[in-house]
Amino acid sequence: MKTVTLKELGQLLGASVKGDDTLVITSVATLEDAASDQLSFLANSKYRAQLENSQAGAVLLSEKDAEDYSGNALVLKDPYVGFARVAQLLDTTPKVAKGIHPSAQIDASAQLGENVAIGANVVIDANVIIGNDVQIAAGSVIGEQSIIGSGCILKANVTFYHDVIVGQQCIFHSGCVIGSDGFGYANERGNWIKIPQTGGVRIGDNVEIGANSTVDRGALSHTEIHDGVIIDNQVQIAHNCVVGQNTAIAGTSFLAGSATLGKYCIIGGGSGIAGHLKVADGTHISGSTNVTSEIRKPGLYSSATIAMDNKSWRRNTVRFRHLDELFNRVKVIEKKIQD
Helix, strand or coil: CCCEEHHHHHHHHCCEEECCCCCEECEECCCCCCCCCEEEECCCHHHHHHHHHCCCCEEEECHHHHCCCCCCEEECCCHHHHHHHHHHHCCCCCCCCCCECCCCEECCCCEECCCCEECCCCEECCCCEECCCCEECCCCEECCCCEECCCCEECCCCEECCCEEECCCCEECCCCEEEECCCCEEEECCEEEECCCCCCEEECCCCEECCCCEEECCCCCCEEECCCCEECCCCEECCCCEECCCCEECCCCEECCCCEECCCCEECCCCEECCCCEECCCCEECCCCEECCCECCCCEECCCCCCCCHHHHHHHHHHHHCHHHHHHHHHHHHHHHHC
């Protein structure tokens, strides 16, 4: 078990300590569930009632919320960010692999760095390069000529096709597939002719990709995922897409082929970006939104209708079908008024 004193946490976070700085913290927890040796946080003042009744040994608070609090606290600008950093420090998640399992199949031409851990039934193909301190869990497959930077973690059953190049400190969750073929076909009199996908995938540093998500390889040039990108579970990134630095994509979203997301974008769950579109830096897309035209100006964009009872939804859907007719009627009326 990892432990740390409140004083040490204050130094780590650049936070001021209120109360007993010798208090030993063993883990983090919610305000409702925390015990006397645990640290919690208050990021939203509307939950202050929970703070008053919390049994937490100490709480991360903003200056405003700390004013009238009599318990132990770490006072800082952003309690939620502080919580994330402490949670990392006290993380007890076990390593996904230890040593090199005898059942792993590693091609003689592969290059492994120092302290690499490889689980059972892992397959590493020819000319693969794996950096220092990489962990690869059971059942994963690394295709030919792929490169994995130092400190990366691949959970169980991750698949890299060939020519996938990944930076440092990336995390790939179970079942994700990197470098699968893009959806490229020509049609000849009703028959589909497959177009070989000869590009690769290029992923930057500190990228995290969720379980069962897919990043397709490029058709000719590469699909690119830049530094700091976070991708949730069951997300589809099609061939030749570009995802800009520190963009976040929530679950079940998709990017169609050659779509480009700028830096610092946030894409809500269940959203879709049509192919060959560009989305400006700093754009926020709310959940279940379909983006069908280029976004040149950052802001918040939405398209999904709100939930309503089925009877109302059916009635409004019928009305929506007559929108063009209504629009044309209004135009005629406006013209008559102007005349």
